[in-house]
Amino acid sequence: MLDLNQRVVLDRAGFAALLQALADDGHALVGPTVGDGAIVLDAIAGIDDLPRGVGDDQAPGHYRLRDRGDAALFGYAVSPHAWKRELLPPRVPLVQIRRSATGLAIEAAPAPTRKVAFIGVRGCELAAIAIQDRVLATGAHPDADYAARRAQSFILAVHCGSPAGTCFCVSMETGPRARGAFDLAATELLDGEHRFVIEIGSDAGRAILARVASRTATTDDVTAATAVTDHAATQMGRAMPTAGLRDLLMANLEHPRWQHVADRCLGCANCTMSCPTCFCTSVEDTTDLSGDVATRTRRWDSCFTADFAYVHGGSARPSLRARYRQWMTHKLATWHDQFDSSGCVGCGRCITWCPVGIDLTEEVAAIRAAPAPRSHADG
């Protein structure tokens, strides 16, 4: 029996067998694959669907694939898609109400029953899942749909060896080593023999791994694996010092920088849609033409849309300045008050996928460089 603390090594065939074992166990495999000029998260059949020798270049408002010239299967940073697509899908039916001669029949949407194995989850993404777990699956009113999807997910994390130009997980203390609730975690090694050093994080992970031929990791394997993430930690494209960040932002709610960003921002909501921790949704009610069937659906929404903060009589956040400030202060400041952590995991998606390349690390740095001497938050 494999020990929880034991590390084992799989070669490429072994890693392929691991994916196959997950599929044989009834999991749908979702993982990175090349599509539409990016490495997206999508259904994969097995190892052959993973990107091979493909890397990514990411910068504010910019993403391109590149040829790495090697055989790496995980040689890139995060995808435009976040795992919330699986756990908090863009649209979820909630309830259907049918009217008939005998009255109203209320039918809750069926609970999700799909077992999904998440392949290649990064440290920042694992941290984002932990944040959404805290927000959605705990407390007095856990979200049943989210909790059911989460309970049926298997996480095969991959420690990051290729951070992108927009990454800053080191600042947010979420990577490049995945920490926390994975079932298995792999480090891909490309020196000499192409192999994967595997750590076990749960009984489910141990049980799957036991079905695959592996060998015990040597000290050299473990040292090489540690070197991958140690090196990655030096390759961060960005940094965002977090000391005193909450108080800094709350003391600068009238800083001129908010208008500066509002002048450039398109209000398009790509940042929130891409962010792995953003969880805001709206509930929509529709009827069919007969009026006998009413459907309630939950869909992604964003604090960047003008209608999102619409209350009776008008919008609570009528300007883009107010909307951007709401987003950033929630992520980096009031999230601490509400959920006891930062709402940002440093994945860089909001920077890369902003069509105009607005960069929250740069906005924070600008406020830090010239904080307002006094603002109404002080008094």
Place this chain on the structure above:
Amino acid sequence: MSRPTLAVWKFASCDGCQLSLLDCEDELLAVCGAIELASFAEATSHVAPGPYDLSLVEGSITTPHDALRIKEIRAQSKTLVTIGACATSGGLQALRNTRDHAAMLASVYARPDYLETLATSTAIADHVPVDFELRGCPIDKHQLLEVVSAFLHGRKPNVQRHSTCLECKMRGTVCVMVAKGQPCLGPVTHAGCNALCPTYARGCFGCFGPSDAARPVPMADRLIALGTARPVVERLFETFNVAAPAFREGAARARGDAPPKDHE
């Protein structure tokens, strides 16, 4: 109880939007069961007298006669919904609004003096109060059905006014602007098409017109910074919704002009 009456009216337009109603093949029987078609030239030549419970108006106002006709239709309609880019912003034909109208007529017609037209093509809402504007060139038939259902059941149509980018992201489409550097108007364009063009690897053309909080100036600046020539950016804003104030502002920015005056 008698069914509510529906009338469909045409002004300067191509008929594409009202054809969306006939395009609702699977739902057409249900539509006809729920409402009485009082006037719909594309389906029947019969025109029942008003008043009408719901009028769908396609097309823009381009003649003095139409400017009067829309007032009569409004007076005969309990609810009036405009459909499509022509009815909601003046349409492609609003290209005339900033050009020499007389010269344009003379270049096409041998006897322009036979014509009685206005120098501008304008949205229906510029002439009469409108209860709801459904965007698109053409409109989306699912949205049309939603608007008709909402009207029938006295609820708000479930039609979002935010940017097309939300639809792109919800579909999981990879952004063509970020990943390919293609010019895309999605960030300033009203949702409704379910991000059709980006999903087929092309930038958005803006056929649904400006989103509720569109930012045309930084949009134009970004397209230019990405290497799109200024006249191309200008053209991008000057298509189906050329007269929409936000798109005029984007075109003016691309030309390097001051923003158009009548925009708040």
